[in-house]
Amino acid sequence: xxxxxxxxxxxxxxxxxxxxxxxxxxxxxxxxxxxxxxxxxxxxxxxxxxxxxxxxxxxxxxxxxxxxxxxxxxxxxxxxxxxxxxxxxxxxxxxxxxxxxxxxxxxxxxxxxxxxxxxxxxxxxxxxxxxxxxxxxxxxxxxxxxxxxxxxxxxxxxxxxxxxxxxxxxxxxxxxxxxxxxxxxxxxxxxxxxxxxxxxxxxxxxxxxxxxxxxxxxxxxxxxxxxxxxxxxxxxxxxxxxxxxxxxxxxxxxxxxxxxxxxxxxxxxxxxxx
Amino acid sequence: xxxxxxxxxxxxxxxxxxxxxxxxxxxxxxxxxxxxxxxxxxxxxxxxxxxxxxxxxxxxxxxxxxxxxxxxxxxxxxxxxxxxxxxxxxxxxxxxxxxxxxxxxxxxxxxxxxxxxxxxxxxxxxxxxxxxxxxxxxxxxxxxxxxxxxxxxxxxxxxxxxxxxxxxxxxxxxxxxxxxxxxxxxxxxxxxxxxxxxxxxxxxxxxxxxxxxxxxxxxxxxxxxxxxxxxxxxxxxxxxxxxxxxxxxxxxxxxxxxxxxxxxxxxxxxxxxxxxxxxxxxxxxxxxxxxxxxxxxxxxxxx
Numbered sequence: 001x002x003x004x005x006x007x008x009x010x011x012x013x014x015x016x017x018x019x020x021x022x023x024x025x026x027x028x029x030x031x032x033x034x035x036x037x038x039x040x041x042x043x044x045x046x047x048x049x050x051x052x053x054x055x056x057x058x059x060x061x062x063x064x065x066x067x068x069x070x071x072x073x074x075x076x077x078x079x080x081x082x083x084x085x086x087x088x089x090x091x092x093x094x095x096x097x098x099x100x101x102x103x104x105x106x107x108x109x110x111x112x113x114x115x116x117x118x119x120x121x122x123x124x125x126x127x128x129x130x131x132x133x134x135x136x137x138x139x140x141x142x143x144x145x146x147x148x149x150x151x152x153x154x155x156x157x158x159x160x161x162x163x164x165x166x167x168x169x170x171x172x173x174x175x176x177x178x179x180x181x182x183x184x185x186x187x188x189x190x191x192x193x194x195x196x197x198x199x200x201x202x203x204x205x206x207x208x209x210x211x212x213x214x215x216x217x218x219x220x221x222x223x224x225x226x227x228x229x230x231x232x233x234x235x236x237x238x239x240x241x242x243x244x245x246x247x248x249x250x251x252x253x254x255x256x257x258x259x260x261x262x263x264x265x266x267x268x269x270x271x272x273x274x
Numbered sequence: 275x276x277x278x279x280x281x282x283x284x285x286x287x288x289x290x291x292x293x294x295x296x297x298x299x300x301x302x303x304x305x306x307x308x309x310x311x312x313x314x315x316x317x318x319x320x321x322x323x324x325x326x327x328x329x330x331x332x333x334x335x336x337x338x339x340x341x342x343x344x345x346x347x348x349x350x351x352x353x354x355x356x357x358x359x360x361x362x363x364x365x366x367x368x369x370x371x372x373x374x375x376x377x378x379x380x381x382x383x384x385x386x387x388x389x390x391x392x393x394x395x396x397x398x399x400x401x402x403x404x405x406x407x408x409x410x411x412x413x414x415x416x417x418x419x420x421x422x423x424x425x426x427x428x429x430x431x432x433x434x435x436x437x438x439x440x441x442x443x444x445x446x447x448x449x450x451x452x453x454x455x456x457x458x459x460x461x462x463x464x465x466x467x468x469x470x471x472x473x474x475x476x477x478x479x480x481x482x483x484x485x486x487x488x489x490x491x492x493x494x495x496x497x498x499x500x501x502x503x504x505x506x507x508x509x510x511x512x513x514x515x516x517x518x519x520x521x522x523x524x525x526x527x528x529x530x531x532x533x534x535x536x537x538x539x540x541x542x543x544x545x546x547x548x549x550x551x552x553x554x555x556x557x558x559x560x561x562x563x564x565x566x567x568x569x570x571x572x573x574x575x576x577x
Binding site: 001002040045046047048049050098100228229230231232234235236237238239241242247251252253254259 | 297298299300304305307308320326327328329332333334335336337339340341342344346349492493521541543544545546547548
C-alpha cells in the first residue's frame, strides 16, 4: 500500500539516533512485527530512491487534546548516516511523507510459552520492539541489546515496560556488561535448564553471523532480520538479494531480502557466502 | 474531449504508449498490488536466459545524484521456470507482455527466440544486446554493428512475433548500431539501456559496487537519452521506443516529440510502483489541456 503520512513527532533519542511517529491508514494496523516501510526523504530527485525502515511500533495514537479522535500511527527508529536520513531528521510535526508498506515477510511468533530471546545491535533494535510487544502476550521474553557505547543502546526502558528482561552489553563498557552482546546471550543459554528457546535477531552482519552460529550449534530455532541495499522494496530490482544455503557455483541460490525477507530462518541463508 | 491514447508499434496495438522497462518490473505480478496492469500500454519482463542466472556479487546498486547505478548481472529464473511459473500470470492480464532475453552466443540468442516464439502469453520479443554488467553476451553484441546484426538475423529467422532490439548508449555512433539492427530485420528499436558509470566510496577507497562499474539510470540520463532517441528516430525507418530517466507524463511526451512512438519507464517504478499508470494519466491530461486529439501526433512533432 502507498500512502501519504503526516509526521506526529520526530525527535532525537540518543546522539545520532532519531524516533519518528507518523500517521497511518486503518489497514496499516495489520502490520506484522519484522515488516518494513520504504519512504521518500524528499519529493525531488536527490535523494532519488526510497529508504527502508523497520516498523518500530504501530497502534492507535491518542492526541493530547481531549475529545480528539484517536487514529492509527506507526513509528520508525533511524540513525542519521547520510543525506536521506539527515533530511528526515530536519522534518517537523505536520510535514508530509510518501510511504510504501508494510512490506516483506515478518517474524514467525514461534511456540507460545517457550522462552523468546531477542538480540539487537544498535539501530537493529528497530523492528524488535513490535515483536517483543507481541511475544510478551504468550511467552517470557529476554532482550540482549548491544552497541559500541551507551549512546547505541536505544529504548531499553520501552522494552522493560513490556515486562521484558533486558541484558545490555557495550564494547566500551559505558553501559551494562563490557563486551559484545553475543557473550551475554551465551551466558543465558548456558544457564538454562533444558528449557526450549527461540532466538530473534537484528543488527550488523557480524553479530547476526555469530548469533546464527550460536543457535545452530545448540539447535535453537533462530530468525534474523536482514538489511540490504534496495531500490524498490517489492522484489523487482534484485539489488538486495542475499545468498541462500544452497548456493554453489552451479546453483545461483539468491534470496530477495525485501520480498522473501527481511526475516529469514537463519538455517536458510548461506552465511559463508554473504 | 478525451485524447486518443492508442498507438500501434511493430504490429502491436497498445492502449497507451507507456511500457514498463525490463529489469524494473519483475515478471509483472510484483506490481499488480500497486497499479492496474490494464491501464498501461505493455510491460517487458526481466531479461531471460536459457539457464537460471545468479547475477553479480553484492553490493549491486548505489544511489547517485538524480540516478542510480546498478550491476545486477542479469539475475533471472531461466526460461524453463519462466514458462512454468511466471507465464501463467500473464494470461490473466489483458496487456501485452514483452519478453526481454539474452544469450552468450548467437546460437543461444536464436534458441531463446525460438523458444519464446512458442510461448503464447508473450506478445513480443525484446533482444537485449546492451547489458553493461556482464562480460559475455549482452554488451559484446551491443557495441559492434556486425555482431548485433548477426544476433538480430538469427532471432528474426526464429520468430514471427514483433522483434524489438534494445540498444546500448555506450557506443560511439548509435545510429550505425540502429541501422545494422534495422537492416537485419528488427521491427522496432528500444533505447537507451543504462550508461556505464562508476561510484567510489572515498572513506573505504573502494568502488561502491562489487562489479566496480554499473549502469546509470534515472533522471540524470534523460538529456543523453533524448539526444540518442532523436538521432535514431530521424535516421532509421523503424519505430523507436524511447527511454531514459522518464519520471512524468511531460518527460514521456518530450521523448515522443524527439521521435519515439512509445516510451519505456524503468527506474521511476522503483520509487513509485504505480508510476506507469500515473505517467499515462499525466500524458492524457497534458494532451487534453493542450487540445491534442491523438498521442500519435506527438511522435516526431518537434518543431
